[in-house]
Amino acid sequence: MSLKLFLLGIGITALSALVVWLAVLFTVDPGQATHFEFILFYLSLFIWLTGSICLGGFYLRLLKSNNEFYYGNLLISLRQACLASLYVTVTLALRGLRLIALPEAILLFVATLLFEMYFLAKK
Amino acid sequence: MTNSTTTFLGKIIGARLPIKSSVWSNVYVYEPTITRVTEARGNLYLVLDLPAHYEDLGTAIIDVIREKYYHELELDPLQSLEEALSHANKKIEEYNTRLVTEKQETLKTINIACTVLCGQDLHLAQVGHIDTYLVRKGRLNKISNVSTGSTKEIQSFQNIASGKIEVGDIVTVSSPKLFDFLPINKFKEIITSCYPSVAASRISEVISKKTDADVAPSLLVLEINTDLKEQAEPVTDEPETMENGLKSRKDQIAEQLIQDADTTVSPPVVARREQVRNQPAYDAEPVFPADRKDNPLVTVLNRLYDGVMLVKDVITGKEDISKLSKLFLALGLILVLVVGAKAITGREKTNPVVETNKAFEQAWENFTSAREYLRNNDFVNAREYLLAARTRAAEAQSLGLFPEETTQLLNDIQNELDKLDGVTRLTGLTAIADTKTISETSSPVSIQATNDSYYIFDEQNQNLYQLTKDNQQLLLALDTIVEGRQVQHMTATPQKLYFYSAQGDDVQIYTYTPANQKVEAVSLAFGGTWEKASVLTSWTDSANTTRLYFIDPIKNSFWRYRPAGAQFSAGENYFETPEATPALGSIVDAEIDGNVFFLTQDGQVFKYVLGNQETEFKLRGLKVPLSSPTALYTATPDGTSDNTGKKLYVTDAGNQRVLIFSKEDGLLAKIYAADNAFTDLRDIYADEVNNYLYVLDGTKIYRFEM
Numbered sequence: 001m002s003l004k005l006f007l008l009g010i011g012i013t014a015l016s017a018l019v020v021w022l023a024v025l026f027t028v029d030p031g032q033a034t035h036f037e038f039i040l041f042y043l044s045l046f047i048w049l050t051g052s053i054c055l056g057g058f059y060l061r062l063l064k065s066n067n068e069f070y071y072g073n074l075l076i077s078l079r080q081a082c083l084a085s086l087y088v089t090v091t092l093a094l095r096g097l098r099l100i101a102l103p104e105a106i107l108l109f110v111a112t113l114l115f116e117m118y119f120l121a122k123k
Numbered sequence: 124m125t126n127s128t129t130t131f132l133g134k135i136i137g138a139r140l141p142i143k144s145s146v147w148s149n150v151y152v153y154e155p156t157i158t159r160v161t162e163a164r165g166n167l168y169l170v171l172d173l174p175a176h177y178e179d180l181g182t183a184i185i186d187v188i189r190e191k192y193y194h195e196l197e198l199d200p201l202q203s204l205e206e207a208l209s210h211a212n213k214k215i216e217e218y219n220t221r222l223v224t225e226k227q228e229t230l231k232t233i234n235i236a237c238t239v240l241c242g243q244d245l246h247l248a249q250v251g252h253i254d255t256y257l258v259r260k261g262r263l264n265k266i267s268n269v270s271t272g273s274t275k276e277i278q279s280f281q282n283i284a285s286g287k288i289e290v291g292d293i294v295t296v297s298s299p300k301l302f303d304f305l306p307i308n309k310f311k312e313i314i315t316s317c318y319p320s321v322a323a324s325r326i327s328e329v330i331s332k333k334t335d336a337d338v339a340p341s342l343l344v345l346e347i348n349t350d351l352k353e354q355a356e357p358v359t360d361e362p363e364t365m366e367n368g369l370k371s372r373k374d375q376i377a378e379q380l381i382q383d384a385d386t387t388v389s390p391p392v393v394a395r396r397e398q399v400r401n402q403p404a405y406d407a408e409p410v411f412p413a414d415r416k417d418n419p420l421v422t423v424l425n426r427l428y429d430g431v432m433l434v435k436d437v438i439t440g441k442e443d444i445s446k447l448s449k450l451f452l453a454l455g456l457i458l459v460l461v462v463g464a465k466a467i468t469g470r471e472k473t474n475p476v477v478e479t480n481k482a483f484e485q486a487w488e489n490f491t492s493a494r495e496y497l498r499n500n501d502f503v504n505a506r507e508y509l510l511a512a513r514t515r516a517a518e519a520q521s522l523g524l525f526p527e528e529t530t531q532l533l534n535d536i537q538n539e540l541d542k543l544d545g546v547t548r549l550t551g552l553t554a555i556a557d558t559k560t561i562s563e564t565s566s567p568v569s570i571q572a573t574n575d576s577y578y579i580f581d582e583q584n585q586n587l588y589q590l591t592k593d594n595q596q597l598l599l600a601l602d603t604i605v606e607g608r609q610v611q612h613m614t615a616t617p618q619k620l621y622f623y624s625a626q627g628d629d630v631q632i633y634t635y636t637p638a639n640q641k642v643e644a645v646s647l648a649f650g651g652t653w654e655k656a657s658v659l660t661s662w663t664d665s666a667n668t669t670r671l672y673f674i675d676p677i678k679n680s681f682w683r684y685r686p687a688g689a690q691f692s693a694g695e696n697y698f699e700t701p702e703a704t705p706a707l708g709s710i711v712d713a714e715i716d717g718n719v720f721f722l723t724q725d726g727q728v729f730k731y732v733l734g735n736q737e738t739e740f741k742l743r744g745l746k747v748p749l750s751s752p753t754a755l756y757t758a759t760p761d762g763t764s765d766n767t768g769k770k771l772y773v774t775d776a777g778n779q780r781v782l783i784f785s786k787e788d789g790l791l792a793k794i795y796a797a798d799n800a801f802t803d804l805r806d807i808y809a810d811e812v813n814n815y816l817y818v819l820d821g822t823k824i825y826r827f828e829m
Contacts, residue, residue: 099466107458114455121448 014051133323165241298340571615744791750777
């Protein structure tokens with residue numbers, strides 16, 4: 001699979017997930033939503049955030065490296081996007097359930113940073 | 124004495140012994156001759172016990188370890204050793220793969236010990252079972268049982284044990300089978316009393332004497348001693364030789380052993396290193412093997428110290444940041460666990476003051492918005508905002524803080540809602556009677572009126588209560604309505620009450636005459652005509668003629684019984700054809716004033732005139748539809764009064780209100796709601812002559828002026 005095809009796939013997936021997320025956002029009443037609708041909401045949020053951040057991160061790196069199309073950048077972007085989206089989604093979900101407050105959210109953020117540092121340091 | 128040490132060694136190579144062995148046992152020693160290499164890497168010793176036909180694997184392992192360990196001298200020796208062992212592991216894996224693919228067999232047990240002596244550091248790593256002993260100050264300690272070796276299932280080098288050696292220490296590495304040839308005490312005696320080469324020779328002799336042996340073990344004996352070349356001054360005046368130096372040192376050790384006796388002897392030091400395969404190891408303070416096993420705290424502290432030192436090294440630039448990756452991962456996981464535990468152990472504790480303020484503010488905002496919409500005559504949005512405001516205000520009130528403010532806001536919201544919905548709110552409404560005052564378990568379902576009294580029917584307890592019209596006194600009229608029978612429905616005429624009772628196929632109507640307080644059976648022709656009544660009602664016309672009506676949901680019929688003398692004639696279906704008959708199963712209540720009104724479960728009222736539905740008639744003007752309606756009432760029009768018989772009364776239990784509609788076109792006339800009442804609406808009766816409404820709400824009877 002070529003890099004461009006891969007990027008296109010990520011873009012389409014992110015866009016589809018965004019459509020699903022908006023549909024859930026505007027059609028489902030959270031007060032009466034089922035478990036499935038909640039899962040759909042957070043899953044679609046995670047997917048479209050991951051896709052968007054991944055593409056954003058990748059093209060930023062591209063810009064920074066003078067348009068050098070480097071495959072390794074995509075993997076790093078994808079990993080960072082996954083971590084960031086996971087953080088956002090998990091924090092929102094836990095906050096939605098009133099299980100965490102700001103201090104815990106900050107701790108989770110630090111944990112996410114540490115995981116990223118683990119990957120960066122691991123080489 | 125300087126720190127510089129030298130080693131004397133003795134070895135037995137099992138493969139060279141005159142024993143026909145199934146094991147290829149060998150000892151490999153590499154002592155570099157170049158000083159720089161010696162200083163940087165020290166000596167390498169390997170003891171191998173492999174199946175006889177694995178000789179090539181043994182050679183390959185020796186080559187790769189030696190080559191990789193002495194490859195990059197600027198690296199830390201331990202790091203190089205780990206690198207070398209990793210390559211050795213790969214060789215073993217490759218060999219195993221080759222065995223599987225070419226010979227379809229798996230790798231048999233291999234036993235290899237790799238020992239490195241670099242300066243005063245001793246590093247041990249092993250695969251399988253090889254015995255390593257340290258003799259220090261006359262004591263023999265096994266040091267190969269500190270998890271340096273891999274298990275049988277893992278045929279690779281896993282860990283490295285490291286420790287500091289001292290002058291006078293003797294290290295032996297041997298095949299475990301060696302101790303089949305001589306006991307350990309004898310072994311100790313030999314190696315402590317002779318030079319290593321002599322000791323090896325003596326032990327070799329012992330082994331060779333056992334002609335029936337099937338395994339030839341190997342042995343490596345290392346004795347650590349001071350490097351005499353670097354010793355500052357000779358001990359004696361006589362010319363210094365190696366033998367003299369050794370003897371002198373041995374004498375010193377012997378003397379020290381006598382002096383120290385048992386108590387001051389410290390055990391050998393061995394520190395465990397991290398896994399070879401994945402991560403490099405770091406220097407650590409040595410710990411005692413016994414303590415390591417029994418005291419996990421020491422291990423933890425040791426690791427903690429390792430971690431702190433590592434961070435320090437990374438900060439000062441001595442170590443690469445990659446060595447901290449595990450630390451990052453561990454800290455990240457710890458944080459996740461902390462948050463997870465907090466999330467599991469308890470939901471976020473809310474601050475009641477903050478929550479009350481928030482709820483109150485939102486309620487107030489919604490209320491303000493609603494009033495804006497009301498000014499613009501947008502009643503739909505106004506209502507939505509008022510309902511939202513009421514919900515939030517109720518939340519604020521439930522928290523119990525600022526009760527006056529929240530109650531006031533709730534009242535304001537309710538007033539606006541009432542105005543919007545046209546609700547007349549009855550404040551301070553009190554019950555005129557409560558059946559609980561007579562029977563604690565009472566549960567009345569219906570209220571009907573005769574000329575003198577109101578009668579309240581309790582189906583569950585088969586009680587009939589009487590509420591006198593003149594002085595509003597509640598009495599128990601009948602304790603049991605019909606002896607031995609269950610009565611299900613009641614209806615009233617000005618003079619009598621009628622009860623319906625069905626027990627299986629046996630259906631009976633009873634009448635109760637308050638004047639003589641008698642309950643009598645009434646003759647009705649039920650046989651075979653219909654099965655069961657869900658609603659019983661009656662109509663007494665202006666000529667005082669009473670008709671009884673029964674809804675039969677099974678046959679979907681509405682049976683009418685006209686009077687015939689003192690009794691009733693045969694029943695007839697009010698509806699002439701089945702097509703004209705509505706679905707009577709969903710009818711909650713029925714009222715007749717000449718025309719027939721049905722109240723359905725979903726809150727509709729149908730009007731029938733002479734058996735035909737008046738399709739134009741329907742309830743109108745309702746902003747909030749009926750919810751779980753329970754009863755319908757209407758009076759028969761009286762020619763002498765403009766007020767009587769013009770209205771329909773409905774109890775809207777779901778919305779806790781009573782509604783009055785015009786009987787002509789179904790238009791909403793009035794809505795009554797009450798504070799702290801109408802929570803369990805069951806039945807209704809209107810005294811249109813005196814303009815009072817009687818409401819049966821649970822066990823209470825309310826009366827209010829219309």
